[in-house]
Amino acid sequence: MNFVAIILTLLGVMAGVQESLPSRYFKSKGHHGRKAENEPPFTEKYFSQIVDHFNFNSMGNGTFNQRYLITEKYWDRKNGPIFFYTGNEGDIWDFALNSGFITELAEQQRALVIFAEHRYYGKSLPFGQESFNIPQVGLLTVEQALADFALLISQLKQELGASNCPVIVFGGSYGGMLSAYMRQRYPNLVAGALAASAPVLSTAGMGDPRQFFRDVTSDFEGYAPECSAAVRGAFQRVQDLAEHQAYDRLQSAFALCKKPSSPGDVRQLKGFLRNAFTLLAMLDYPYSTHFWGDMPAHPVKVACEAMLSGPDLLANLRNTSGIVYNSTGEQTCFDLYSLYVECADPTGCGLGSNSLAWDYQACTEIELCYESNNVTDMFPAMTFTPAERLAYCSKRWGVTPRPGWLQTQYWGDALSTASNIIYSNGDLDPWANGGVRTSLSPSVVAINITDGAHHLDLRGSNDADPASVISARKTEANLIAQWVAMERLRLK
Numbered sequence: 001m002n003f004v005a006i007i008l009t010l011l012g013v014m015a016g017v018q019e020s021l022p023s024r025y026f027k028s029k030g031h032h033g034r035k036a037e038n039e040p041p042f043t044e045k046y047f048s049q050i051v052d053h054f055n056f057n058s059m060g061n062g063t064f065n066q067r068y069l070i071t072e073k074y075w076d077r078k079n080g081p082i083f084f085y086t087g088n089e090g091d092i093w094d095f096a097l098n099s100g101f102i103t104e105l106a107e108q109q110r111a112l113v114i115f116a117e118h119r120y121y122g123k124s125l126p127f128g129q130e131s132f133n134i135p136q137v138g139l140l141t142v143e144q145a146l147a148d149f150a151l152l153i154s155q156l157k158q159e160l161g162a163s164n165c166p167v168i169v170f171g172g173s174y175g176g177m178l179s180a181y182m183r184q185r186y187p188n189l190v191a192g193a194l195a196a197s198a199p200v201l202s203t204a205g206m207g208d209p210r211q212f213f214r215d216v217t218s219d220f221e222g223y224a225p226e227c228s229a230a231v232r233g234a235f236q237r238v239q240d241l242a243e244h245q246a247y248d249r250l251q252s253a254f255a256l257c258k259k260p261s262s263p264g265d266v267r268q269l270k271g272f273l274r275n276a277f278t279l280l281a282m283l284d285y286p287y288s289t290h291f292w293g294d295m296p297a298h299p300v301k302v303a304c305e306a307m308l309s310g311p312d313l314l315a316n317l318r319n320t321s322g323i324v325y326n327s328t329g330e331q332t333c334f335d336l337y338s339l340y341v342e343c344a345d346p347t348g349c350g351l352g353s354n355s356l357a358w359d360y361q362a363c364t365e366i367e368l369c370y371e372s373n374n375v376t377d378m379f380p381a382m383t384f385t386p387a388e389r390l391a392y393c394s395k396r397w398g399v400t401p402r403p404g405w406l407q408t409q410y411w412g413d414a415l416s417t418a419s420n421i422i423y424s425n426g427d428l429d430p431w432a433n434g435g436v437r438t439s440l441s442p443s444v445v446a447i448n449i450t451d452g453a454h455h456l457d458l459r460g461s462n463d464a465d466p467a468s469v470i471s472a473r474k475t476e477a478n479l480i481a482q483w484v485a486m487e488r489l490r491l492k
Contacts, residue, residue, distance in 0.1 A: 070156075424446075
């Protein structure tokens with residue numbers, strides 16, 4: 001559906017009955033399509049992985065099948081490097097089919113390409129349907145995942161006769177954090193890392209809890225200041241109706257399947273709506289995408305035009321959220337509790353089993369205590385303090401979070417002591433300011449991408465790409481080629 005059609009659809013919905021829904025539904029994390037930029041020729045395989053790398057008596061020294069994708073199409077077996085994607089919080093196919101830069105670069109540099117799935121996500125479930133039971137879920141840690149990748153790299157290099165082939169790791173978002181961590185933890189195996197949109201500081205508890213939703217707001221203000229004002233006004237209308245317990249009106253205004261009946265339901269509605277703006281900001285690409293669902297080109301622009309399309313702010317807010325939650329047009333009403341799940345990540349955990357895994361990680365090592373406050377951002381005041389995180393995680397998973405653990409394990413802000421890491425961030429990405437924005441040394445390099453959304457540089461080339469991302473990819477390619485050459489010399 002093109003841009004004009006999207007707007008016409010939204011306008012048509014707003015002219016209809018209030019119970020009708022806008023025309024787009026976003027498939028959340030874990031619900032992947034098979035549309036791709038340019039589908040690469042991957043073969044799906046499984047590796048017999050150790051369940052617990054750090055306890056020889058744990059779980060009977062068991063193993064599980066870890067999924068990975070591989071292509072030798074571009075590989076020069078004698079000299080070509082290995083490009084290894086450190087899988088993150090979802091089905092590995094989602095990342096392989098939306099990271100075309102890696103295969104483009106592999107063709108240029110004649111590399112073997114491997115995308116490895118993260119334990120407890122997709123089909124890589126160590127205990128099958130019991131993986132999210134306690135205590136089995138306790139083996140879902142960053143450390144175990146890194147050890148999985150390290151062992152997989154070592155074994156595949158041996159099997160493929162690639163002992164002298166330099167390894168470069170890639171990752172986006174949490175996967176970008178893992179690629180940086182791999183270079184820090186296993187420099188004997190990994191010659192360099194591209195960590196795209198990796199919030200290594202904020203997820204280690206080193207950021208401002210107001211930063212994330214402030215930056216989401218900035219994206220919409222950047223399009224038009226009156227856009228964020230309209231969003232504020234719409235949420236104030238929601239609050240006014242809630243205070244008067246006008247639940248019938250809330251149900252009709254947002255076409256909800258069930259009428260809200262409590263403050264908890266109203267909080268769920270607010271989180272559901274806020275989550276839509278989070279996704280619109282993160283995925284604000286200059287062309288339509290199919291990454292975990294369908295999004296129009298420039299979704300922030302589309303959303304703002306919907307928010308400013310008429311005087312009925314509640315209808316505008318409903319239609320804006322529909323860009324995210326009703327992309328297929330199949331929803332006849334919004335089920336708040338099935339389309340959005342409140343969890344230990346205020347930016348959203350997604351749905352399905354992948355959401356369980358991410359919720360657990362957000363309750364243990366990954367710190368995501370972000371808040372909206374309606375002062376520095378355009379959203380309702382919704383806190384998620386360390387105390388609230390502790391209470392939730394204790395009840396949900398029986399765990400006590402460890403604030404500062406990632407600082408201890410992965411160097412906190414002392415990252416200048418690392419080497420051969422690229423931290424890339426897009427100015428439109430609300431995760432960017434939770435990461436490294438300034439180069440720390442000649443070999444720990446920050447690349448800032450003007451008009452870039454969440455790990456845009458990992459996506460394949462597109463005619464609509466801004467000049468900034470084209471330049472960023474060239475810089476990344478040159479640095480990676482240098483690292484590969486240096487590692488070849490070391491290996492010889």
